[in-house]
Amino acid sequence: MKKYSIGVDLGGTKVLCALIEKENNKILFEVKKKTKKEKGNDKIISKLFEALDELFKNSNINKKEISSIGIAAAGQIDRKTGILVNACNLECFNLELVKLIEKKYKIKTYLANDVEAAALCELNFGAGKGFKNIVCIFVGTGIGSCIIIDGKIYYGSSGSAGEIGHTIIDVNGRDCSCGGAGCLEAYASRSAIEARIKGAIKKGRKTILTDLSDGQNFSTKHIKQALDAHDEITIQYVNEAIEYLSSGIANVINFLNPELIILGGGLIQGIDDIYLKTIKNAKAKALCIPSENTIFKKAELGDYSGIIGATALEKQNVI
């Protein structure tokens, strides 16, 4: 068996490549390149090649020892063709990632989006180890999720299953980034909390967040600091988001009856109180039997979940 694999995290502002020892998931070498100024297919692919070339050079590894390259990309992908269909932050459209990498390096390459890579990471190496029927929900800027049935990701008939963030929880609801209205993401993500607080500031309410931040972007860290300082507006809108999030999760419990729900993402990982209150409320709102039998865990693998999860794609055999 080949001993190593390469994981690539193609995020909104960086390319992170790592050489991983498969036996123990140990990261042996990593190369990180910022992509802030580089946008568009040509610039992103050359940045990625630059990072991979540097990884091969630094690690001095023989390519024959590498079983696969797994890429986790922040965007919409086509698993069958290995094409990055749409990555807005990188301004990449219809980029033939898998084909270009396989042509240059002659190594089998797999492509996943960042949410499924993080879910695969939890399933194989993190909070999901030993479980087979899992729903992973990541709450941050948006809300991403992934359904795992019998140890494998359930993609749905056209590959888009698991979009809990775009399930509608208010028929007369707020506009959502997807073009729809009333979606969970517009009520329970960090962006939703941020938008609600900004609305209150416009109406003249005062919050410590204007002193803690630049007044434009409220990070999870800022929200936590404001909660710790008992800031009234922050407490109000965080509690509101918890109400919606727990309702969304109660729907998942009732609809799918999973054995395990893994919660992750910036807002969950960064603020323990949100995690604990969400679980408590979701359990109270769901039907008794599935509620009693659903286990909750926090995601265990943070910043490296994309690259480590991407190396598990060869097991999943998605392409």
Ligand SMILES: [Zn+2]
């Ligand atoms: Zn939506």
